[in-house]
Amino acid sequence: MSTVDELIRIENLTVHYETDDAVVHALNDISLSMKKGETLGLVGETGAGKTTLARSILRLIPSPPGIIKSGRIFFEGKDMLTLSEAQMRSIRGNSISMIFQDPMTSLNPVMSVGDQIMEVVEAHNKALGKEEMEKQALSMLEMVGIPASRSHEYPHQFSGGMKQRVIIAIALACNPILLIADEPTTALDVTIQAQVLDMITALKNRLNTAMLLITHDLGVVAQNCDRVAIMYAGQIIELGTLSDIFKRPTHPYTKGLLGSIPSLNKEVKRLSPIKGMMPDPTDLPPGCKFAPRCQYASEVCKQDVPPSYQVSTTHQVRCILAREEVHNG
Amino acid sequence: MAEPLLKVEHLKKYFHTNQGTLHAVDDVSFTLNKGETLGVVGESGCGKTTLGRTILRLHEPTDGKVFFEGREITSMGKQEVKALRRDMQIIFQDPFASLNPRMTISETIGESLLIQKIYTRKQGAQLKKRVLELIDFVGLSPRLVNSYPHELDGGRRQRIGIARTLALDPKFIVCDEPVSALDVSIQAQILNLMQDLQDEFGLTYLFITHDLSVVKHLSNTIVVMYLGQIVEHAPSSLLFEKPLHPYTQALLSAIPVPDPDYAVNRVLLQGELTSPVDPVPGCRFAKRCPYVSDACRKADIPLKEVQPGHFVACTLV
Numbered sequence: 001m002s003t004v005d006e007l008i009r010i011e012n013l014t015v016h017y018e019t020d021d022a023v024v025h026a027l028n029d030i031s032l033s034m035k036k037g038e039t040l041g042l043v044g045e046t047g048a049g050k051t052t053l054a055r056s057i058l059r060l061i062p063s064p065p066g067i068i069k070s071g072r073i074f075f076e077g078k079d080m081l082t083l084s085e086a087q088m089r090s091i092r093g094n095s096i097s098m099i100f101q102d103p104m105t106s107l108n109p110v111m112s113v114g115d116q117i118m119e120v121v122e123a124h125n126k127a128l129g130k131e132e133m134e135k136q137a138l139s140m141l142e143m144v145g146i147p148a149s150r151s152h153e154y155p156h157q158f159s160g161g162m163k164q165r166v167i168i169a170i171a172l173a174c175n176p177i178l179l180i181a182d183e184p185t186t187a188l189d190v191t192i193q194a195q196v197l198d199m200i201t202a203l204k205n206r207l208n209t210a211m212l213l214i215t216h217d218l219g220v221v222a223q224n225c226d227r228v229a230i231m232y233a234g235q236i237i238e239l240g241t242l243s244d245i246f247k248r249p250t251h252p253y254t255k256g257l258l259g260s261i262p263s264l265n266k267e268v269k270r271l272s273p274i275k276g277m278m279p280d281p282t283d284l285p286p287g288c289k290f291a292p293r294c295q296y297a298s299e300v301c302k303q304d305v306p307p308s309y310q311v312s313t314t315h316q317v318r319c320i321l322a323r324e325e326v327h328n329g
Numbered sequence: 330m331a332e333p334l335l336k337v338e339h340l341k342k343y344f345h346t347n348q349g350t351l352h353a354v355d356d357v358s359f360t361l362n363k364g365e366t367l368g369v370v371g372e373s374g375c376g377k378t379t380l381g382r383t384i385l386r387l388h389e390p391t392d393g394k395v396f397f398e399g400r401e402i403t404s405m406g407k408q409e410v411k412a413l414r415r416d417m418q419i420i421f422q423d424p425f426a427s428l429n430p431r432m433t434i435s436e437t438i439g440e441s442l443l444i445q446k447i448y449t450r451k452q453g454a455q456l457k458k459r460v461l462e463l464i465d466f467v468g469l470s471p472r473l474v475n476s477y478p479h480e481l482d483g484g485r486r487q488r489i490g491i492a493r494t495l496a497l498d499p500k501f502i503v504c505d506e507p508v509s510a511l512d513v514s515i516q517a518q519i520l521n522l523m524q525d526l527q528d529e530f531g532l533t534y535l536f537i538t539h540d541l542s543v544v545k546h547l548s549n550t551i552v553v554m555y556l557g558q559i560v561e562h563a564p565s566s567l568l569f570e571k572p573l574h575p576y577t578q579a580l581l582s583a584i585p586v587p588d589p590d591y592a593v594n595r596v597l598l599q600g601e602l603t604s605p606v607d608p609v610p611g612c613r614f615a616k617r618c619p620y621v622s623d624a625c626r627k628a629d630i631p632l633k634e635v636q637p638g639h640f641v642a643c644t645l646v
Contacts, residue, residue: 045512046483189372189539191598194583198597216512219585242589260517261587262546264569270524271546273517277482 013071022282041221044231103164114151161192233289240315331362340393349607353379355557368548418499422506424486484515
């Protein structure tokens with residue numbers, strides 16, 4: 001049941017990309033909820049379905065070939081999948097906004113950055129006069145650390161980090177309650193990444209925005225999120241608080257991911273990577289999606305999809321090994 | 330005893346652009362011992378790739394000398410350089426762009442063996458045997474020999490890039506961000522493979538990366554570059570324990586550590602990399618440095634040995 005401070009709830013979401021050749025099972029039965037103001041990290045490797053999940057929330061899946069097969073998404077109590085396109089448009093960029101992955105390609109090259117921020121303000125606050133809008137756009141630029149005097153400049157005049165700041169300014173222009181950030185710093189250098197993440201977090205706290213932070217970098221998650229969801233082959237295989245995931249990782253895939261990162265604060269002679277590759281999403285194994293790479297896999301794992309076990313009030317794991325922990329716990 | 334394999338002396342590579350002279354590599358010197366790994370770290374645009382390529386003479390140096398096994402290679406002629414390729418190889422950054430899409434895996438791996446006339450086209454059977462051996466070294470299945478690059482994922486493609494590099498039994502390999510295009514679990518597989526190959530064949534690596542945790546894992550020595558210059562040069566453990574240059578400190582503190590309890594004591598830098606075109610004299614980091622003083626802007630700061638093997642270019646030390 002929905003609680004007062006619940007912001008978004010996703011129930012059993014399944015998304016396919018159907019082409020003539022094959023059906024890509026991008027999301028398989030995803031359930032997830034987020035509270036107001038919290039930061040949830042969504043972690044997974046290329047092809048795990050992170051971006052599809054983010055785009056599904058905004059109903060921005062390219063269709064065809066994308067189809068939301070089943071499931072429901074409740075945002076502030078409204079079932080998003082039943083809304084009209086016009087209603088969706090008033091939500092996008094206003095109460096939910098998104099920072100796209102690549103700052104180099106997501107800005108319009110023939111429009112000044114000031115105008116691009118104003119475009120969003122204008123779309124959602126038609127009542128404002130031109131001067132008001134301009135003022136708001138300039139204050140957004142200043143907020144992300146770009147002097148207002150540069151508002152008439154074009155994207156190519158900015159560096160990568162600066163462009164990403166402009167995109168953040170656009171995303172936050174209408175004070176959204178949910179910000180979806182899809183790999184916001186992947187294209188940036190570490191020192192710039194640190195600047196941008198610090199800024200996003202500060203702004204998010206000031207505006208009390210909830211954030212879904214999509215990344216493949218567990219370091220970024222550990223430094224910025226409250227809770228973490230680990231995705232593998234279109235499923236959430238482990239979900240918990242930071243300490244659940246980093247201190248008590250339970251799913252073999254999560255353990256494998258943590259073992260794959262060369263550590264800065266510990267001496268490790270040899271990394272322990274996960275064997276093999278992610279399965280082809282057009283031809284997923286019938287049981288547990290991770291079973292072919294899992295060293296603990298038994299016959300049961302190969303046949304049945306394991307349910308999500310609630311290991312503690314905050315910690316869910318989709319692995320039959322976790323069942324024992326539930327019983328013992 | 331450690332014997333030097335590669336010696337770089339005052340190496341410079343300038344590019345002429347419409348805006349002025351771009352100092353991509355500006356007076357870089359170091360020595361790399363046989364069987365060791367030197368990590369080259371820095372942000373995009375600091376000249377690390379250009380450094381690797383200039384050492385191999387894929388770019389012609391503007392000034393300075395490179396010695397390989399005691400021979401000066403910067404003055405060698407075309408034929409000598411071609412022969413040198415047997416000993417010096419490179420693994421490229423992007424496994425998607427560095428393989429010829431029209432060549433099968435076995436053609437790609439065997440190409441250099443034919444070019445160097447180790448085998449002729451008539452010795453097809455021996456060539457095939459060698460290719461299969463190389464495919465096995467890098468952990469690929471022999472059934473892939475007749476595949477094309479587009480049929481393979483990034484991890485497998487990078488393994489092919491490595492197999493191609495190993496074909497000529499090189500002594501020295503420039504690894505230009507070999508894992509940065511790969512997912513973490515695949516990245517770990519490739520890093521382990523590279524370590525195994527180094528142990529087995531006694532390879533010497535120049536490992537270029539922007540990822541400090543990768544470099545710490547692999548390197549004996551690390552150089553940190555900023556706008557074409559080395560700002561700090563130290564044994565790996567020392568650099569991480571006691572970084573002395575303000576840029577190294579900032580770089581280290583900016584890495585997100587995958588541990589929620591890790592106390593971040595972040596040195597946040599202001600601004601971004603300045604332009605390497607016609608740099609003004611003085612420390613190139615001065616514009617972003619929290620400890621900057623007038624002395625930093627007067628003249629270029631030379632590297633100073635603060636303790637054996639630990640070099641820093643900063644007025645504070």
